Amino acid sequence: MSHTTDRHSSEGRHVPPAPSAAPYTANPAAAGTGAAGVEQTLKRETHSSRATASIIAAVLVIALCLYALLETAVRAVGQPPWLVDPQTAAEKVVALPSGVPPLLLGVVGAVLVMAGLYFFLNAVLPGHRARHVLLDRRAAVVVDDEVIASALARRARLAANVSQEQVIVTVSRQQIEVNVRPTSGVPLSRGAVLAAVQDELREMGLSPAPEVRINVASAGVVGA
Amino acid sequence: MNGTPRTLNRILIGILGLKLLAIGVMLILLATVPAVAAWWQGWAAGVWSIWRDLFERTRFPGRAESWLWIVMVLLLLLVIGAMVAWVAQQGKGRANTLLSEEDPGEVPGNVRIGSGVAEQALRAALADRPDLTGTTVATYEFRGEPALRVRIQPRHGVAPHRLAAEVSGLVEALDVALGKRTLVLIHIASGARSRFGRAERVR
Numbered sequence: 001m002s003h004t005t006d007r008h009s010s011e012g013r014h015v016p017p018a019p020s021a022a023p024y025t026a027n028p029a030a031a032g033t034g035a036a037g038v039e040q041t042l043k044r045e046t047h048s049s050r051a052t053a054s055i056i057a058a059v060l061v062i063a064l065c066l067y068a069l070l071e072t073a074v075r076a077v078g079q080p081p082w083l084v085d086p087q088t089a090a091e092k093v094v095a096l097p098s099g100v101p102p103l104l105l106g107v108v109g110a111v112l113v114m115a116g117l118y119f120f121l122n123a124v125l126p127g128h129r130a131r132h133v134l135l136d137r138r139a140a141v142v143v144d145d146e147v148i149a150s151a152l153a154r155r156a157r158l159a160a161n162v163s164q165e166q167v168i169v170t171v172s173r174q175q176i177e178v179n180v181r182p183t184s185g186v187p188l189s190r191g192a193v194l195a196a197v198q199d200e201l202r203e204m205g206l207s208p209a210p211e212v213r214i215n216v217a218s219a220g221v222v223g224a
Numbered sequence: 225m226n227g228t229p230r231t232l233n234r235i236l237i238g239i240l241g242l243k244l245l246a247i248g249v250m251l252i253l254l255a256t257v258p259a260v261a262a263w264w265q266g267w268a269a270g271v272w273s274i275w276r277d278l279f280e281r282t283r284f285p286g287r288a289e290s291w292l293w294i295v296m297v298l299l300l301l302l303v304i305g306a307m308v309a310w311v312a313q314q315g316k317g318r319a320n321t322l323l324s325e326e327d328p329g330e331v332p333g334n335v336r337i338g339s340g341v342a343e344q345a346l347r348a349a350l351a352d353r354p355d356l357t358g359t360t361v362a363t364y365e366f367r368g369e370p371a372l373r374v375r376i377q378p379r380h381g382v383a384p385h386r387l388a389a390e391v392s393g394l395v396e397a398l399d400v401a402l403g404k405r406t407l408v409l410i411h412i413a414s415g416a417r418s419r420f421g422r423a424e425r426v427r
Binding site: 037038040041044045047049050051053054055057058059060061062065066068069072073075076078090091093094095096097102103105106108109110111112113114115116117118119120121122123124134136137138139140141142143144146147148150151153154200203204205 | 235237240242243245248249253261272275301311366371380409412413
């Protein structure tokens with residue numbers, strides 16, 4: 001426990017002079033527009049931009065259009081088609097269930113449904129990213145859940161006095177799950193671990209604030 | 225923080241997803257339900273004959289081809305252009321100047337501070353910290369104003385709130401040096417190097 005409050009001495013040279021002591025000259029007008037900007041930035045940073053899905057969609061549409069363009073252009077200048085003439089293609093589509101094995105048709109349909117679901121759900125779901133917002137007086141701060149998990153795991157490990165491999169922390173938006181596997185023969189206080197993790201969380205001041213669950217495994221680890 | 229058009233992304237992806245879903249469901253129904261197949265053949269034949277009539281009526285005088293083909297080529301080119309423009313919108317918004325203002329002093333002229341000043345100052349200040357595996361600082365234009373994005377990757381087990389407090393202390397020092405408060409986003413991220421690197425044991 002004492003390690004967490006023990007700050008390393010070499011970091012002192014990175015810390016700038018205290019801002020309260022320095023003459024602060026920023027104009028208040030910029031700070032006024034800043035608050036809304038911070039809100040908006042945080043909202044953008046904690047939600048997915050769907051850029052990947054957009055680029056995939058655009059590339060798909062471009063590829064489809066390029067092929068159609070090729071066949072149409074070939075047709076317009078009166079050359080023989082490359083793969084299929086647009087007119088024959090349309091006639092085949094009209095006559096659809098016949099001419100294609102039903103299994104193939106069903107499989108192609110299923111693949112299209114899957115792709116459609118991927119894009120549609122990407123568009124409709126809220127798209128939360130695995131990040132939390134930290135309150136800070138100057139900057140907008142977002143933290144990846146993985147970083148929170150490793151900080152909490154370290155604190156829980158120190159409180160439970162077990163090794164690094166015996167603690168697994170999972171952080172989701174509303175919940176934090178701490179799984180501890182005690183060392184065989186060494187008693188483990190669940191309350192101490194919970195208190196340590198909650199103390200660390202209180203210091204972090206996450207938003208949205210998740211609740212903590214501690215699971216102590218019934219089977220211990222031998223020789224850890 | 226960047227200028228990705230998020231609403232547009234959602235709308236366009238949604239439209240494409242719905243279309244793919246409809247086509248896929250239709251294909252599955254065609255393959256499995258005979259009644260749907262019969263209906264489809266009747267309906268699609270009607271639509272196709274309307275189009276064929278249209279192509280017949282729009283022939284070039286004296287030639288076998290219709291000018292509708294050329295219209296289709298133009299439309300397809302338009303769609304391709306729109307898609308390329310859409311892709312180009314993703315992740316844009318990097319800026320080069322951090323500050324551009326008139327100097328109120330006696331010397332006439334403007335003051336411009338390039339984004340490299342803040343980027344390099346912050347990067348240098350965070351460079352030899354043992355608890356970080358990487359720092360990236362970039363300037364973006366956010367709602368017409370320059371904004372800084374600081375992305376730091378701590379090692380395993382570093383407390384994010386202390387890191388954030390220290391970096392925001394650096395940012396406040398930068399505010400004083402520049403004389404202007406810019407919007408700053410600190411992103412404490414996990415990456416491959418922090419995942420596989422050694423844990424921070426000192427702090």
